[in-house]
Amino acid sequence: METSDAVTLEDLPDELLLSVLSCNSISVWDICRVACTCSRLRNIASTQNLWRQKVQHWPKIWDYLPSSSGITDWQDEVKQILCLDREVKKLVSGLSRRLYQNSHLTTPVYNEVDVMVMSTPYAPLYMKNALRNIIEDGPTHPRKPVALDANQAERQPRPTPPRPNWQRVLPLPGPRTASQRYENLTEKYYALKVMSHVHQGMCQREWHDFLEQPPAKQCLEVGTMLLARWFQPHTDVSIKQMKFAGNSDDYYSLKNSLINEVLSSRKGIPITLSIVYMAVCHRLGIRLEPVNFPSHFLVRWKIPGTTQYKFIDAFDKGRHFTPKEVLAEVPLLINEDERLLSACGPLQVFQRMIRNIMNVAQMQANISDHMELYCPATELMSLLMPSDHSVQELLLRIYYTLEIHYDRIVAGCQQLLKQNPSTILEEMLSDCQQIIKSESDMPKPIIPNSRSTEIAFATGLVMQHKRYNYSCVIFGWDKECKMPADWVRRMGVDHLQYKTKQPFYNVLVHDGSHRYAAQENLSISQEPVPISHSDIGKYFKEFNGVCYLPNDELQQQYPDDATVKNNLLREQGFF
Structure with a gap:
């Protein structure tokens, strides 16, 4: 073809250029780059129907946008989606540093999330999409055990009784290979925490609309x-x-x-x-x-x-x-x-259903399982029964026990005290006001733990309990038992060979529990498997098929463990 006969983008009609830009293979960023080339392409790239089609490429957003959303500026809507995606990733990536020594999200973090939620009408939907992208990036590490059928159970090297999972039904794990890796666990852990808060806010608004x-x-x-x-x-x-x-x-x-x-x-x-x-x-x-x-x-x-x-x-x-x-x-x-x-x-009907769920929660032997279900059940009951003093007070006590939502406790106590005086509520109010004043968004300093020769194992090792045969991973240790005398007596520690005068390890167990195990009762697992526990991501960033790699905060707390762990695995023939 002669040079004079060559067809360029400028020779194509606007309709064809618009059709090209609408292709699935053309990203939002591609359109932005094209728009910077000339005024004609910029005008074509400003077509609202083009940006409306690009929103459809986020199915978890498009499928949940109401038909009566009233959106007219789709280009601006895409900007909001991308901006919130960036802000959510920035927030989640910094939460481990800020919250490593906290059991839950703090009030400043809740407030920061709430500001983002209120930024645009559909911000909660866009935030959930961004959080879901973090959670679903790569293989999904099992957070809690799931029930297995007979054939699957036979393939498990050491089956353990499944622990109830209130928040998510995970897919059954396939056959494990030595190369199976789970990455970015810490960010996924905090993304799940933030998603729960965003989701509850969305549900609250839906319930308010329903009850009106x-x-x-x-x-x-x-x-x-x-x-x-x-x-x-x-x-x-x-x-x-x-x-x-x-x-x-x-x-x-x-x-x-x-x-x-x-x-x-x-x-x-x-x-x-x-x-x-x-x-x-x-x-x-x-x-x-x-x-x-x-x-x-x-x-x-x-x-x-x-x-x-x-x-x-x-x-x-x-x-x-x-x-x-x-x-x-x-x-x-x-x-x-x-x-x-x-x-x-x-x-x-709904109140009876919630009471049924509360009864299910009370039947759980593990207190964390109990509160994980009982708290949201009480929150929903308080939403349906706003004038019931006993339900509102119960919710405040649950928050106080879990050490969360101190701002809600203060507001709730003040409201209830207007109706009836209560010494317990007054003490709870005073305590929470002091906590809020002292609560800082600055991360608490992490004090490094120095190792000694008697500590045989290291954080991140997948272990096997010699007596109870459960799989677990170490996330902390003490040079000697730090538990009180009544716990030592109740757990029969005095019957061990070295009693309390030996290292004890904090472990996350495959059944979803936290345990404190004596060194003489643990051995390195010869068949390391991912540990199904919801708190894995709080301490570890990756499972490499052999052991867990600590996140920056756990590494700072136990700085010498990495070398010891690698040496032990090398001796066991894993490396």
């Missing part, structure tokens, strides 16, 4: 989905058509109270199965009403042309009862007023 509607317009199905979303900040809740049955085998499981899990497993408890039953009948033109009957949730159907009702037990495959038969199911209620069989409103 007249009771007659409060849809039971919508509220049930909102309740399921509240307890699953890292899971996209969706509905599928399935068959259903009562879950008698695992009645007291959180999943039985979450509608998406019920729809997925096709098993549930009376209240969730009743909601599904009512939803199906509603679509068939049959009107059913919920009945908040003691001990067993039911629905009722009014017999056409009469004032009589049939009662239906969705848990028992839709079994029908007369009013007399329902009362006879609970002999102590046989002479009670039949008002117990009256219909209830959506709020009563």
Whole structure:
């Protein structure tokens, strides 16, 4: 082709140039570079429909933007998405330095996140997308154990009983290879923390909008989905058509109270199965009403042309009862007023579902599991019952126990004290006010621990307990046992060969617990596997298939452990 016949971008019509820029392979940054070349391309790159199409390339944003979003300047919206993505990454990358010696996010961090949330109408959605990108970058390290079927369990070298996972149902791990690596664990750990806070704020606004509607317009199905979303900040809740049955085998499981899990497993408890039953009948033109009957949730159907009702037990495959038969199911209620069989409103249904979840939380043996579930359940109950003094006070006490949300405790105590005097609330208020004054956003200094020859192991090593056969990873150690005498006596430390006069190690265990193990009870695992624990990322940045690599803060706390760990692994033949 002659040079004079060559076709350049300037020769293409605007419509074709716009079509080229709309291609999936053309990034937002490519469009910005093109726009800098000449005024014509800048005008084409300013087309709103082009930027609207680019937003669709973020499916987790586009799918959740309401159809009535009212967005007219899509180019500016893309700028907001990119700016928040940058700000979120900057925030998360610095949290380990700021919060390493804190158990939870601090008030200054919560405030910083809240400022970002309020920056634009859809900032929470854009922030969740940015946080999800951090969390899903690379292989997902198991945060908590998941239940395995029989075939998968046989392939596990040392199966351990699964620990409940309230916030996220992880995919089952595939066969482990020596090259399997999990990276960027610390940033993922804090991204999950921030996402939980952002998600709860979104859910609170959804619940406020729901509760502002007249009771007659409060849809039971919508509220049930909102309740399921509240307890699953890292899971996209969706509905599928399935068959259903009562879950008698695992009645007291959180999943039985979450509608998406019920729809997925096709098993549930009376209240969730009743909601599904009512939803199906509603679509068939049959009107059913919920009945908040003691001990067993039911629905009722009014017999056409009469004032009589049939009662239906969705848990028992839709079994029908007369009013007399329902009362006879609970002999102590046989002479009670039949008002117990009256219909209830959506709020009563949600409150009962939350109380069920609170009961599940109280059944957990591990206190961290208990509070991890009981706290959000109480938060949602306080949202539904804002005038209930006891619920509001319970929530403040939970915050105080967990050492979080001191600003909320202060505001809540001040509000409750206006209604009723309370010495406990006054003491809690005074204490939290002092904490807020002294709470600094500056990181606390990390004091290095010097090693001695009697310390045989190092942080980051995957270990095996000789007696209880559990897998764990070391994240700290003491030269001697630092626990009080009653703990030493209760744990039988005096029966050990070296008793308390030996190094003790802080370990994260595969069952999700934290333990304090004596050196004589530990040995280096010959088959190191990733430890399924939610706090792995707080201390470690990577699992390299053999051991865990400490993040900067743990490295600063135990500066000499890296050399010792490498030498031990070399002796064991791993290197």
